[in-house]
Structure formats: C-alpha cells, structure tokens
Amino acid sequence: MRTVILGKTGLEVSRIGIGGIPIVRPTEDEAIKVIQRALDLGVNFIDTARRYGDSEARIGKAIAGRRDGVIISTKTYTENLGDKAKAVALEQLEESLKHLNTDYIDLWQFHGINTMEEYEKTLRPNGTMEAAQEALRAGKVRHIGISSHSLDVALEVVRSGHFEVIQFPFNFVNNDPANELVPLAREYNVGFIAMKPLAGGQLKDARPAIKYLLQFDNVLPDPGIQKVEEIEELVDIVNGSWELTHQERQKMEGVRAALGRQFCQWCNYCMPCPQEVDIPCLMNARAIDNYGAYFKNWVAKAVESGRNCVQCGTCEEKCPFHLPIQKMIVENTAFFESLSA
Secondary structure (H helix, E strand, O other): OOEEEOHHHOOEEEOOOEEOOHHHOOOHHHHHHHHHHHHHOOOOEEEOOOOOOOHHHHHHHHOOOOHHHOEEEEEEOOOOOHHHHHHHHHHHHHHHHHHHOOOOEOEEEEOOOOOHHHHHHHOOOOOHHHHHHHHHHHOOEOOEEEEOOOHHHHHHHHHHOOOOEEEEEOOOOOOHHHOOHHHHHHHOOOEEEEEOOOHHHOOOOHHHHHHHHHOOOOEEEOOEOOOHHHHHHHHHHHHOOOOOOHHHHHHHHHHHHHHOOOOOOOOOOOOOOOOOOOHHHHHHHHHOOOOOHHHHHHHHHHHHHHOOOOOOOHHHHHOOOOOOHHHHHHHHHHHHHHHHO
16 A cells, blocks of 8 residues: 655555545444455545544444554534633543544544634634644644635645644545645645545546546545445555546546536535435435435435425535535425426
C-alpha cells in the first residue's frame, strides 16, 4: 500500500482511508470484519465522528490489539453551545476515547464548520480551540483539524495556521477545490482529506472517481465503506495504475453532464426536519438502481414523509450546498408517486 504524508502532521497514512458512516449499517460483526480486512490490506487511516451512531464503538472493537498500526480521526460538534463549547467538546473527547478503546486520538477535528460565524466561535474563549489545546497538552489528542462544506471557510482555515488538516468534499463532479483549495493546502502544508469522493454514492464506478483524486499528491480520499468487497476494490484501484483511460474520462464527462451541480451528497445537515420529512433519502432515491424491495421499504417511507413538507425552507437554510431542496422534494415525491401508481 502506497502512502502519503498528511501535511504538517507528519502522519504517514495509506493512500486511501475509510470513512466511518456506512459501517453502522451492517451488523456489528460484519462491520468489524470490514475494518479488519481494511487493516490487513494496508489501510491505516480511519475517519469517524461522535455523530456517526455507534461507528466509534465498532472501530474500537475492530482495532483491539492493533492500535499502534492505526491512525484514527474523529470529530466533535459544539455548535450553538456558547460558553459551554469547551466543556462539551472535552466531554465528547472522553466519550470518543472510551468508545474507540484508546487513550489518544491521532487527529481530532471540529465537525461541520460551515460558516465564518461558526469558525470564529471555535477560536473564542471557552471555545473548541481551547478544548483542543488542553487535550494536546494532556496527550489525548495529537493533531487538530476541521471538516467543512464551505469553500470560504476552508480557505480561511488553511491560511490561519491554527489547523493541520482540512476535510472537504472533493470529487470529479464537485471539483472546485482543485482550483484553489488543494493548491493552497499544499502551499501551507495543511493535510487535505477528500470527503465524499463518490459524491455520497452518486458516482457508481469507484475506479475513475478514486483515480481522479489520486492525481493530487496531497489529497487523501476517504470513501465510506460497509462491505469487504468494497474495500478490496478500493485497494485494488490504489495498487494499480492511476492513469485515467480515455474511456474513463469520457464516462466522467457523461456523469458530470447527467448530475449537474444540484444533487444531494448525504451530508444530513438539512436534518432534522420539523415536519419529519426524510429529506436525504427522498433527495437521493432517484439514484437507486433497483426500485424493488428497497422502494417498498425505506424509499416508500421517505416518499410518504415527503407529503408532510410545508415548504418552510428550514432545510435550505442549513444546506451547505445551497440546494433548492423544497423544489426537489416536490419533484421527487411526485416522481415516486407516479412509479407506484
């Protein structure tokens, strides 16, 4: 497995990491097998967060006895807590340490900092940064980063000198980071983790998607996985040729044209909905290849919930990708109702 240095952290990470959201979907035993298979194949970077259900606990069980060979990243969230942010962040850190069954976190990140106001709050007295500095001094955290969906915030994070890593959405459809953010991160020696390399599941062929990101020598793709065969395919891609073929480039152009720029990437920042609409599922349901049993269960429930939408706009205010969610809810609900008619 080839490796890359994660910016000024000096951490030598596998050329691909794994994201910890999807591993909450299979059984715990299956999730543990997936993580352990990734480790066996040379993948040493695992990214998770307090908000990812029991992801941390599953990772903690999977890496038992192998901690020294794993680089763990997890995230804390402290929005809308005012002067309690530092205390809450430190409480969450203790929870992460317990669930991950470790006494230190390699990379601790502030989760989903999507506005300049949120960013500035992290630096205030009794803010998240004070918690991070205290954790660094105590040896409970070794490096500090931020995840964001806002390009303006990400650029400020990189220039600030406060953080060693930026985690940001990057794929061959949402490729804006290639123009400024990725070069800036290289200039400031800030590690770059590419979240959503498969655009939240919209990019069905992993090979061109991962090969595209591997063209950037300072970018660490971080796809979420939930099956052994998925990590085996990803490692096979990394271990093979990274050169994009003419056919792959043509396919990428076709996908770009088909998706456009207005599609949901399952970040879930639109949730919870005051009317209990399952927005992410309803927004992504058209991307599902097989409408059989899946449609009759989860998608059917999401479509039913879509009828509750009152067009309040709360979701659009929270969406980091500025999607016209209200319009898309109406369109997708009507589309699936026509299928079931």
